[in-house]
Structure formats: C-alpha cells, structure tokens
Amino acid sequence: MEQEKTPHWDRQAWMGVLARAPEDALLALWAQYDARPAFDWLRPPEVGGVMVRGRTGARGAPFNLGEMTVTRCSLVLQDGTVGHAYVQGRSKAKAEAAAAIDALMQTAAAPRVTKSVIEPLAHQRQAARTARAAKAAATKVEFFTMVRGEDQ
Amino acid sequence: MYVAVKGGEKAIENAHAWMAEERRGSPDVEELSLPQIREQLGLAVNRVMAEGSMYDPDLAALAIKQARGDLIEAIFLIRAYRTTLPRFGCSCPVNTADMACDRRISATFKDAPGGQVLGPTFDYTHRLLDFKLAADGDVPLAPEGVPRQEATPHIMQFLKGEDLIQDEPETDAAPGDLTREPMEFPTTRPLRLQSLTRGDEGFVLGMAYSTQRGYARNHAFVGELRIGTVAVEMDIPELGFSIEIGDIELTECETVNQFKGSKTEPPQFTRGYGLVFGQSERKAIAMALVDRALRWKELGEDDQGAPAQDEEFVLSHSDNIQATGFLEHIKLPHYVDFQSELELIRKLRREAQDLAKSKGAAE
Known part of the structure; x- marks a missing residue:
C-alpha cells in the first residue's frame, strides 16, 4: 500500500495536511486538478465527533476535553487503490476530495498531486502560522531596568 | 378529577x-x-x-x-x-508543549524562555468605550516581529528540575467520560476536569473567586497562561497508524499554589490545571483554581467546609444546561400539580377554620 511514497511526503503527513486544510482552499486546488479520478465508495462521507483529550497538568493522566467535528469516508479507484479521509469539520465535499487525493498519492500520479495540491496547502498553512507567530513576536515584552537614584 | x-x-x-x-x-x-x-x-x-x-x-x-x-x-x-453525531473515537492527548502560541505569559517568572508574549489581549486597555468602533473604519494591520520557529517550553518544567513542584505522573489510563456514564461521587481528577472545562463560565468563575476570598484559599499564582493552536492526532484503525485530524485553539492555565509537605517530604508547590477550547482565559484560570481547591483530600489538606472543596456541590451545579433545564421547566404548564396544591391548601384552611370555630363554640 505504501510502496509508492513520494520522496518528501509520507502518508501520515499528507493526510494531516488534507485534514487540516480549509475547505475552500482544498476544493479550489482540487477543482484545478485536471485528472480527477473515477471511484466507487467503500464508505460514503459521514459526519461524526472525535473526543479530544488533554492531560492533567499538561503531562499527567489523560482526560476528556470535548469533541470536535470530523468527516470521514473511504473510496476505491478503478485500479483498486483505496483512499481514506478523516478531515476536520462537516464538509462531505472536503472529505471526498481528501480521500481521492489520498488514493492518487499512492499511485504514479503522486508527484503531480503533491505539486498541485499537497505542497500548496502545506505552504498556505505554514504561511498562516508564520504570520500569526510574527504578530505574537511583536507583542513580546522587552523588559528594561530603570536606573535607580542611589546607584548614580 | x-x-x-x-x-x-x-x-x-x-x-x-x-x-x-x-x-x-x-x-x-x-x-x-x-x-x-x-x-x-x-x-x-x-x-x-x-x-x-x-x-x-x-x-x-x-x-x-x-x-x-x-x-x-x-x-x-x-x-x-x-448527541446526534456518531463517535468516531478519541484523540491522543493533545501536546500543549507543542502549541503555536498566540499568547504566553507567566506571573511568576519574568525571564521565562520564550518570553512574555501578550498576544491579542484586553489586558492593559483602559476599558473606555471606543466610539471609533461605532463608525466603521479600517483597522491598521498589527505590527510584526521575528516569528519564533521553535516550540515554547512549559514554564513549570523549570520548577520541576529543582523538585520544587509536585510531579504530575504521566499515565495512559483511559479516562472516564461523563457524556457516556453519569458521574458518581467521589469522582476522579480527569472527570472533574472534563466537567469543569464544559462548566458554566460564570459558575466556575464564582467558585474560583470564593477560594481567593478565603473559602479554601490556596494562594494561586498563574505559573503560565498560554493560548494558541495545537494539532489533534488520532489513531485510525483502518490505517494502522495515527494522523493529525485537525488544529484546535486552546487556552491552558497552570497555577502554582502553596505548599504541601509532610514529615517525610520537604515542602513543594502544588498545581492547579485549566484547559479550555478557544481563547477563554478567564475560564481557564478559574478552572485551574477550582481544580486545585478540589484536590484538598489528595494533598492532605483540611476540609474547611468551603463550597469549592465540595466536588459534589461544584460538579453537580456547574453545568448550565442541566441547571437551566431544571430551572426553566417550572414555567411550563403544571396545572395538575398546582390543582392538587390548591385542593390541599383549601382543605388545610377549612380544617383550621373549623378548629377555630369549634374552639370558639366551646368557650
């Protein structure tokens, strides 16, 4: 299943990129991809919840924090390649695109899909994170010590 | 009838x-x-x-x-x-040490590695109404600095190095889930935290404030408060490995509280913990204070009879949906209930009057 990895992306990484991508961004890139494959559903898109856990004191025992919405689906391409998706949110269209892309990423189309979908999404996410980090950095307090009278 | x-x-x-x-x-x-x-x-x-x-x-x-x-x-x-959604599973515990922090402050260590990062805060505003917002206008872009690339370490770990703070032993015990099984008392810390993080902000705030005013005071400092984005990772059975299924924004508060010690153990700081969805720092701080107050038994403290030490009281009344459901149902038709009360009070009054009459006749 995982023999045809592209050099820089393993399946865990690309599925993570697809799961977190904003729906609009993913669907826009996918719409531009000209060789979208035919497929059959193994499991049509289904919206559900995942219980998110934290740890007491950040490092201790797990506890249940609350749920998040997730949409999942599985499909099979005509060559038999199976694609899965578990994506954040409630968009069935996003899950379908993610599963189709997951399948294509296991085929000879992987380099093209990487270039036209996965890398742009990863780049957009990184740019958004960097922009927030830059704003946070500007709010970092620079302490300076006042010269005290008796020291002069 | x-x-x-x-x-x-x-x-x-x-x-x-x-x-x-x-x-x-x-x-x-x-x-x-x-x-x-x-x-x-x-x-x-x-x-x-x-x-x-x-x-x-x-x-x-x-x-x-x-x-x-x-x-x-x-x-x-x-x-x-x-309640209408199928549950696909549970995530791995989120790793807040890897949080991409928008805000990260400590009230205890000025020079913490990673610094004091204020983020988009109301703190230090003058709380004066801004009438410019009443007219629409463009907001200037926020200034940018040099983005931090590496993760921001938790401040509490520096105290841990000197063994000055109580340890938080890491386990992988599956926590109870109050959405699946009703809570029973006494309960466990993981269940208390689940209950507090979804509890009413006003109620949890009031409970936390009561500890500051002296009802089970525990001298809390905000050791660290951080707000930012963490990845949520889950094991996917059909894949046989875990993937990141999303990013969520969280607020985390770790408090450093007064000591615990015994004849055999030197004094140590103790901890309270708050973790809440979104940018919710009042709630996260309040949660940490109430968590700490509820740990009195485990830390060998006295039961002062304070409301915030009583887990049954706190956890049974912190859920605003349970509370409002019960509260508001009394406005719905209770005609039959009330009819029986009416009958009862008429009967009682009749008996009282008859008694008074017969007493008057006897005199």
Missing part, C-alpha cells in the same frame, strides 16, 4: 413565527452572516464551543445566531446537536 387538556398548537406556532421575526430584527438593518459572527464575535463562539463541548466554530456561530445571542441557549443547541 383528572382532566387531560390539549391545545395551544396554534399559539405555539404563532409565537415561534414572531420569535423568528424578532430574531431577524428590523429588515432595514442588514442581516448578520455566520462568517461575521465567527470572525467578529470570536470569544462568544469560543464560549459556546467550550461549554457546548464541541469544537466547530461554524456550528457555534449558527447556534449564536439561532439563539439571538443567548449563549446558554446556543450552548443548549450545540449539546443537542452533539
């Missing part, structure tokens, strides 16, 4: 139609869109996600619109929706 009554369908239908019209408000004013609520009332959205116990900003925005801004009603809608 029991008389079953039916009716009111037309009145209810018309009341709901009018409610929808009132919700829309004047048609001369542009309608509020869900993206507007999500983007511009973000802290309300965060509260609805935290207390609705469901991370989905678009759904929370819809709930706020539908509830006309009544956040407890919106939380109710989210809780109701939540």
